[in-house]
Amino acid sequence: MKTPISSWVTxxxxxxxxxxxxxxxxxxxxTRTPRAAEVPxxxxxxxxxxxxxxxxxxxxxxxxxxxxxxxxxxxxxxGEDHGLTPMSAIVRDDTYGPQPVRIVHAxxxxxxxxxxxxxxxxxxxxxxxxxxxxxxDDADFFDAHRASLVNPLRDxxxxxxxxxxxxxxxxxxxxxxxxxxxRAAGYAAYTIDxxxxxxxxxxxxxxxxLLEDVFDEVAGIKADAAARVLxxxxxxxxxxxxxxxxxxxxxxxxxxHAAELPLKRSx
Amino acid sequence: xxxxxxxxxxxxxxPNAGMIRALHEWIDDSVRLAAATPGSCPFLADAVFAGIVAxxxxxxxxxxxxxxxxxxxxxxxxSLAAHGLRPMCDxxxxxxxxxxxxxxxxxxxxxxxxxxxxxxxxxxxSAFVPVFTESEFMDxxxxxLHNAQLLNPRHGGVVIPFMIVPVGDSExxxxxxxxxxxxxxxxxxxxxxxWDDFTLEDHTxxxxxxxxxxxxxxxxxxxxxxxxxxxxxxxPLVEMRASPGEGFx
Numbered sequence: 001m002k003t004p005i006s007s008w009v010t011x012x013x014x015x016x017x018x019x020x021x022x023x024x025x026x027x028x029x030x031t032r033t034p035r036a037a038e039v040p041x042x043x044x045x046x047x048x049x050x051x052x053x054x055x056x057x058x059x060x061x062x063x064x065x066x067x068x069x070x071x072x073x074x075x076x077x078x079g080e081d082h083g084l085t086p087m088s089a090i091v092r093d094d095t096y097g098p099q100p101v102r103i104v105h106a107x108x109x110x111x112x113x114x115x116x117x118x119x120x121x122x123x124x125x126x127x128x129x130x131x132x133x134x135x136x137d138d139a140d141f142f143d144a145h146r147a148s149l150v151n152p153l154r155d156x157x158x159x160x161x162x163x164x165x166x167x168x169x170x171x172x173x174x175x176x177x178x179x180x181x182x183r184a185a186g187y188a189a190y191t192i193d194x195x196x197x198x199x200x201x202x203x204x205x206x207x208x209x210l211l212e213d214v215f216d217e218v219a220g221i222k223a224d225a226a227a228r229v230l231x232x233x234x235x236x237x238x239x240x241x242x243x244x245x246x247x248x249x250x251x252x253x254x255x256x257h258a259a260e261l262p263l264k265r266s267x
Numbered sequence: 268x269x270x271x272x273x274x275x276x277x278x279x280x281x282p283n284a285g286m287i288r289a290l291h292e293w294i295d296d297s298v299r300l301a302a303a304t305p306g307s308c309p310f311l312a313d314a315v316f317a318g319i320v321a322x323x324x325x326x327x328x329x330x331x332x333x334x335x336x337x338x339x340x341x342x343x344x345x346s347l348a349a350h351g352l353r354p355m356c357d358x359x360x361x362x363x364x365x366x367x368x369x370x371x372x373x374x375x376x377x378x379x380x381x382x383x384x385x386x387x388x389x390x391x392x393s394a395f396v397p398v399f400t401e402s403e404f405m406d407x408x409x410x411x412l413h414n415a416q417l418l419n420p421r422h423g424g425v426v427i428p429f430m431i432v433p434v435g436d437s438e439x440x441x442x443x444x445x446x447x448x449x450x451x452x453x454x455x456x457x458x459x460x461x462w463d464d465f466t467l468e469d470h471t472x473x474x475x476x477x478x479x480x481x482x483x484x485x486x487x488x489x490x491x492x493x494x495x496x497x498x499x500x501x502x503p504l505v506e507m508r509a510s511p512g513e514g515f516x
Contacts, residue, residue: 008488066363093392095333096364124273124361219278
């Protein structure tokens with residue numbers, strides 16, 4: 001990492017400044033050196049997981065929250081030590097010092113189900129679940145994935161991130177089906193495409209902007225709940241990341257799919 | 268006391284109505300409790316000082332910074348007694364990094380501004396908030412230590428000075444003061460209100476002023492980081508207009 005950024009300027013604007021985007025990109029690239037294959041945890045080794053890790057960590061850091069990242073697959077990190085958060089390397093002179101990254105491997109539970117369990121009764125907690133679309137749609141776990149299980153007033157925030165691994169463009173009805181399913185589970189989809197056409201810098205800017213929208217929506221739900229003006233169960237934002245073969249190929253193809261383990265039911 | 272969720276507290280540039288109400292209550296409680304307790308700290312007992320503490324703490328809490336307040340007034344608290352928690356720990360529910368103590372230094376006969384500049388120019392990257400009167404600022408013996416050019420915009424900490432100035436100065440007196448403030452490397456942001464009737468609207472104005480002040484500091488820091496500063500910057504200094512007795516009690 002080149003010179004870390006001053007804690008005074010890291011979160012100066014709503015969306016990260018150029019210098020912050022560059023630092024995030026550098027962190028992300030450094031996690032995927034040739035030695036990355038030896039790293040025991042896919043949150044460090046895999047392009048998609050590490051992309052989610054650095055972006056959500058930035059958005060949460062700005063909001064004084066410490067996220068816990070949840071995925072189903074186990075890892076071999078000794079003693080559950082996953083090192084420091086990306087922002088610990090990107091920001092210098094942070095008042096609260098370097099922070100250990102919090103990662104939970106939920107298998108045999110589903111990631112989204114575990115994240116929801118984690119935030120119940122813990123209003124300040126942020127749990128971020130990265131799951132494949134197959135995992136999210138799994139009929140055995142679907143009830144545990146319902147956003148209505150989260151009370152906007154008393155519970156924390158479970159951010160569901162769904163990876164849709166596509167082989168090519170989707171038809172409109174396929175997109176609608178996904179969004180309908182998410183809506184039925186209590187989520188509103190915020191979608192980003194990693195198709196390989198955009199350069200990485202553009203992807204970083206789009207993803208950072210989208211996460212600002214997601215967390216603004218979370219704050220809106222929380223504010224409405226606190227003001228007792230929620231007339232119905234809210235639709236919590238869920239991030240849908242659609243990856244395409246070109247992007248996966250360019251980024252070593254080690255995606256959430258490769259890291260995925262079969263869950264309890266199919267074992 | 269009214270509290271606000273950590274998800275909502277800093278969600279927008281300007282604090283929402285819930286936060287403003289909570290700040291108002293914190294200041295009221297602080298002054299009332301201090302009045303009822305023999306021996307206290309001016310930062311907790313005086314409405315002007317408590318207002319500075321509450322609003323500065325909010326703006327810095329939002330930016331993941333922890334201020335140290337400096338006063339030349341003696342502290343009536345027992346030497347081992349702390350100043351309690353920083354206001355945001357009372358106002359915000361479930362803060363991930365809380366609870367944190369309110370940091371206050373009493374400098375005695377030393378200039379608070381000089382102390383703050385010396386600390387921020389050193390190795391400490393934190394925020395220092397000195398509160399002083401105009402006559403303390405103009406003190407000929409210490410005046411050379413009040414120069415903002417002693418600060419390092421890229422590698423140093425930050426000073427957010429609050430100068431208590433009299434109400435009712437003539438235009439010429441105000442202009443003269445502005446010239447001196449500018450010559451010392453500061454640019455002034457002025458706040459005035461009726462301290463005996465500090466309304467919710469006044470809180471909103473002060474919160475907005477603090478957002479402007481912090482945005483200016485962040486801009487200076489950003490320019491320094493990008494090596495775009497062609498000359499020493501003018502750092503913000505907040506002038507609090509108060510009648511004699513207010514801010515001095």
